[in-house]
Amino acid sequence: MSAQPVAELRTVDVVLGQREVLKALSVSFYEGQFVALLGSNGSGKTTLVRALLGLLPVSSGDVRLFDTPLGKFREWRRIGYVPQRFGATSGVPATVEEVVLTGRISVARRMRGFSAADRRAARTVLEQMGLGDLSRRRVSQLSGGQQQRVLIARSLVNRPDFLVLDEPVSSVDLENQELFARSVELLSQSNTSVLLVAHALGAMEPLVHRTVVLDRGKVVYDGVPLAEHQDEHAHHPPAATHAGGLPGDR
Amino acid sequence: MPTTLRRQHTPAACPGIADVEVFQLEFMRRALLAALVVGITAPSIGVFLVQRRLSLLGDGIGHVAFMGVAAGLLFGTSPVITGIVAASLAGAGIEVLREKGRTASDVALALIFYGGIAGGALLAFKSGQSNQILGYLFGSVLTVNTQDLRVLIVAGGLVLLAVALWRKELFAVCYDEEVARVSGLAVRKLNFLMALAAAVTVGVTMRVVGILLVSALLVIPVAIVQQLSKSFRSTLLASMMLGGALAVGGVLLAYQMDTSPGATIVLTAIGIFFLAALLAQAIDRRTAPA
Numbered sequence: 001m002s003a004q005p006v007a008e009l010r011t012v013d014v015v016l017g018q019r020e021v022l023k024a025l026s027v028s029f030y031e032g033q034f035v036a037l038l039g040s041n042g043s044g045k046t047t048l049v050r051a052l053l054g055l056l057p058v059s060s061g062d063v064r065l066f067d068t069p070l071g072k073f074r075e076w077r078r079i080g081y082v083p084q085r086f087g088a089t090s091g092v093p094a095t096v097e098e099v100v101l102t103g104r105i106s107v108a109r110r111m112r113g114f115s116a117a118d119r120r121a122a123r124t125v126l127e128q129m130g131l132g133d134l135s136r137r138r139v140s141q142l143s144g145g146q147q148q149r150v151l152i153a154r155s156l157v158n159r160p161d162f163l164v165l166d167e168p169v170s171s172v173d174l175e176n177q178e179l180f181a182r183s184v185e186l187l188s189q190s191n192t193s194v195l196l197v198a199h200a201l202g203a204m205e206p207l208v209h210r211t212v213v214l215d216r217g218k219v220v221y222d223g224v225p226l227a228e229h230q231d232e233h234a235h236h237p238p239a240a241t242h243a244g245g246l247p248g249d250r
Numbered sequence: 251m252p253t254t255l256r257r258q259h260t261p262a263a264c265p266g267i268a269d270v271e272v273f274q275l276e277f278m279r280r281a282l283l284a285a286l287v288v289g290i291t292a293p294s295i296g297v298f299l300v301q302r303r304l305s306l307l308g309d310g311i312g313h314v315a316f317m318g319v320a321a322g323l324l325f326g327t328s329p330v331i332t333g334i335v336a337a338s339l340a341g342a343g344i345e346v347l348r349e350k351g352r353t354a355s356d357v358a359l360a361l362i363f364y365g366g367i368a369g370g371a372l373l374a375f376k377s378g379q380s381n382q383i384l385g386y387l388f389g390s391v392l393t394v395n396t397q398d399l400r401v402l403i404v405a406g407g408l409v410l411l412a413v414a415l416w417r418k419e420l421f422a423v424c425y426d427e428e429v430a431r432v433s434g435l436a437v438r439k440l441n442f443l444m445a446l447a448a449a450v451t452v453g454v455t456m457r458v459v460g461i462l463l464v465s466a467l468l469v470i471p472v473a474i475v476q477q478l479s480k481s482f483r484s485t486l487l488a489s490m491m492l493g494g495a496l497a498v499g500g501v502l503l504a505y506q507m508d509t510s511p512g513a514t515i516v517l518t519a520i521g522i523f524f525l526a527a528l529l530a531q532a533i534d535r536r537t538a539p540a
Contacts, residue, residue, distance in 0.1 A: 053432050054431065083426070092297060092472065093480055093481060093482060095482070102418075102421065102422040102429070103433070106434050111416065114418060136480065137480070155429075
C-alpha cells in the first residue's frame, strides 16, 4: 500500500520575532500513520504544528494538506485539532455538549442553529469518550482530565482523517491517559493519521509507528520509534512541560 | 397629558403597584420602550465580550462615541446616529489593533480613547450645546424622542439579527479562536462583525444609561446570570431577558423615586449581582459532594 501524504512541510522557515524557530524544515505525514513528534522545550514542535495548520505564517517554503496548498485548502472537516492549552475557560458557562458541537462548525450549515445530525454526532463521540453522562454539565466543573477529553471529543466529532494533538496528555492523570490512548487506538484502526506532539509517550507508546524528533527547529531523527529517544524524553519532569513555553505561545 | 417627570405624590398609593398613569405619559412610553430594546440588545452582544474577556471594550468604544455625539450636536444632526457611526469606526479600529497584538495596541488604544473624549469635549463646547452633553454621559432616557426611538429599534434589531444568525459561529470563535480557524471559519470577518455589533450596541445603549455606564448594561446582566446558569445558550437568553427587565424596572423605579434612570438601572443591577452571588454560593454548598 503506497500511502498518500496527508500533510507536508517543504523547506519551511518560520520566524517569530527575531528568532528563526523552524529552519528549512521538511517533513511529511502519511495516511494511516501514527507519528509522535518529540523534542525538548523550544525545539519548535508546537510551531511546526501551528504552521502546518495555517495558524502561523511561514516566511518561506510550502505547506500542503491533503495534496492541496494550505492557502487553497477548504476541507477542514478532515482535520481534528487539540491545541496545547485549554482554550478560553472564561466565566461564561458552556456545557460539554456545546463545546463538542463547536467541532461541527466546519460541516454545520451557516446562519442556523446546529442540526439534529450535528447533535447526534456530538452524542456519539461523547459516548465513545465515556462522557455521555456529562454532556449537560458545565465544562468548568469537570476535572482537568475530563476537560481534556472534552476537547479531544470535539476534535473527533467529524471523524477526521488527520488528527493533530498538541501535548494532549501533559496535564492528565494516568487513568485519563489510558482512556485517551484507547480512543486514539480506535481511530488509528480506522486509517486516521495521527500527529501527536509529546514530551513523553506514556500510555500511547505501543500505538506509535514513527517518531520525529526536533531540535532547535530541525529534524534530528525520523524513523521507527526508538526506545532510547522515548526514555530520554520520559525523564522530563511533568513541571517542565509548561516551564519554558514556546515563542508561539501567548 | 401631564408633562412633569414626577408624578403627583400620593402617600396612600400602594408603591408596589405600578401606576397605570405611567403608561399614559407619552415620554414614559417612549422611555420604557427604549429601555426594553436596549436592555435586551446589550447583553446579547455583551455575553460574547465577557466570554472573550473584553468586558471593558464597550467603555473604550463609548469614549469615541462621545465624539460622535458631540459632532451631531455641532452639525445639528441626530447625535444618536453620529454616535453610532463614531462607535462603529472605533469598533473596527480597535479590532484592527487587537489583531496586531497586545504590546503595540495598548498605547494606541489609550490614544484613541482619550482622543475621543477630548475631541468630543472640544466639539461640544464649539457647538454651544455642552449643557446637553451631561445627558449623553449619564443617559437621559426620559428625553428620547420618536426619531431616537426609531433609530434604537432599527439598530437594536440589526444587532439581535446578527446574533441570531451567527450565534454558533460567534460562540466558536469566542470559545477557542484557533480551533475555529482550523475549522475553516472566517475568523477575521466574525471578529469584525462582533466589534461592529458591539459598537452599534454601545451607540444605542448610551442613550439610555449614558456613555459612562454603557459597559454596565452590556456586562452586568451576563455577570448575574452566569453565576447560576449551566449552558451558554441559557446564559445568552436569560441575560437578555434580565437586561430587558432591569432596564424597564430601573426606569419605573427612577420615576417613582425621582432619580436618574441610568444610575438607577445600573445600581439595581449591581445589587442583584451580589444577591445572585450569595444564591450561587448557597446552591454550591448544598450540591457540594459530602
